[in-house]
Amino acid sequence: MRSLKFKLSRNHLQVIYISFIRPILEYVDTVWDNIPTYLKDKLESIQIEAARIATGATKLCSKTKLYNDTGWVSLSERRSRHKIIKFHEMFHDQAPDYLCSLVPQQLYQVYNYNTRRAFNVQNMNCRTSFYQNSFLPSVIRKWNSLPQDVRCNPSKITLKNYSNRALRKSLHNIILVVEKAKYFTPDSG
Template sequence: MGRRLAHAVHADWLTHKCQVLHITHRKSPVKSPYNIHGHQLEEVEAAKNIYQCPKEIKVLCYNTLVRPIMEYGGIIWGPSTAHNINRLEMVQRRAARFIMGDYHTTSSVTTMMEQLGWRTLQERRAQAKAVMMFRIVNQLVDIPHTYLTPARVSVRGHSQRFTVPHTRTTTYRHSFFPDSIRIWNALPQDAISCNTLESFKASLQPLHLR
């Protein structure tokens, strides 16, 4: 009985807290009703700002609405100049201040990001490149691994190193294969030896690639 009552209270809370906001360029949009637990949600013309929301909601909004835009195609089109790298990082740092509600000039944004468990976007792009390399090497993605040339035998590094393509321009140097191969070659042997993608991702967590 208690569980049913809790479920009913939760459903009632969702019905009153959730609203439908249609965002479209159409002059006559086709509107459909939305329901939660059999209750139709109210349609509104505007929504409240998330400033007063709990920290968890702010984090969810950032991870859902902001970060994917900044990371879209990041392993291919990620910035290489310090200026552009910093421009992206500032977006995340401002988000950290907003989420933590701390705008004091003496406060450390780096500490805020550590409290949130956030890595820099540059580090996240490097890890994404390492993951894509693992997919290519292990034929988990439709990119021929024949594009990769095994490096000469060396006492330094792990056993699956590849030759970094010769580059004459900065643009090519920071493109996917030259940059990703450098990241891959610098990984420890235990990461390279992982049998699954999940275990490989886990092995990257304690590492700092950039």
């Protein structure tokens, strides 16, 4: 992309990144999401560098401004969304049988009494932090934090709409904090 920086427009550079580079970074990302943090940061730096090339920004430009300017989402957020969507398919029997059989039972199927979290999926017991951060245990924690109407709806569109609304809301809150910080001037006394 760097060699095409001065030859192509910004939109063309973004299309090149989204079409050719990002799919390589996201290949089977639901499986390898529990890699060490330094490797996740290296992957994220590739996306940040692509955003800098596409926008013409310098290294001094913040990640938040780059993401707001390009409209992209961080790779970690995309991995999280992909994991939830894959688990949604598994939960609602829209995935192959060998994946659907991995989903633990809901709490109302396990216990004979009513609980407030009857429709939550039973958390998995994990002896190691490596296993706790692997696909199934980590996505079950995220899945149980979703509203019940989103979890129970077999439509992926409902899940994606909820995810997009939540993402827009969090981005809006970040922008408000940044805007307030711009106008904050400490007392010079």
